[in-house]
Amino acid sequence: MTEPQNSAAPAAFRGIWPALLTPLDADLSIDHAKFAAHCKSLIARGCPGVTPFGTTGEGPSFSMAERKEAIDQLIHNGVPASQIMVSTSCAALPETLELTRHAVNAGVHGCLMLPPFFLKGVSDQGIIDSYRYVIDGMGSDLPKLKLYLYHIPQVTGVPLSHHVIATLKKLYPQTILGIKDSACTTAHSVGLAEAFMKDLTLNMTVYVGFEPDLPELGRRGSTGAISGLANFMPRVVNRLVTEPDAPATPAERERIIQLLGLLEGYSLMPALKGIMAMLTGDEAWLRVRAPLVALTPEQFKAVKTTISAFGIDSKSD
Structure with missing residues (x-):
């Protein structure tokens, strides 16, 4: 395994990077032209970047070959690599490593990564070791990797504890830039913000996937989000986190809550x-x-x- 990194980490992403829905052809293969058009439309509406193959994008339902080809096609079809953040999460660590290396060598902004999610009840040490397998496996490509940890335990059954996050951040301060918390529990997201954003020397950002919590996290220093609703409401989602105390924010938050209720x-x-x-x-x-x-x-x-x-x-x- 590599030695712990020592220098300060680069800046994390800012703004809304929609958790992309994945368009499919009649045979349920990825519609690459439509995928690229959707990305470019969102970027034209002010999104700094886009995030394919997360939970909203049905990521684990696609093979490694499909996911690599999709990223290559997005770039080929005019989506700048630097404006793509790829969810490289797989149940098998070698596949996560392969997708991460492919994404990094394609020049993407960064990678979003779940812990391995097949086995349940695993220890914190097992989760730490899993991330280390991928990060250390990057070898000479490691300096190019910007990694965001992804916590969505209601889907994976494998939570990321504060101990796991703090240990990985200490080991890889240049690599791990943030946490996407999609547990949809305000208290949990606030707890992460208190633990990892108050100390500015950590250079760590907490992002929430549950849009009604965006103003609360925005007040605590969060600078953006990876959001499913941003596929068609990117501007209002952006305002919730970047303008948490604007006069219109409470009404816009209630509107989002109403939509989710519907x-x-x-x-x-x-x-x-x-x-x-x-x-x-x-x-x-x-x-x-x-x-x-x-x-x-x-x-x-x-x-x-x-x-x-x-x-x-x-x-x-």
């Missing part, structure tokens, strides 16, 4: 794809990979009715 009766990723299908007029967005199940025609009709009444304005949202 989607509670659906599986979230198919519902988000339903909103994309409605807003673009392209029902191909409805397609998902198993084990997810696409909205039925009746469900899609209901989503269209509900979201039309709610109202999403592409100019302000």
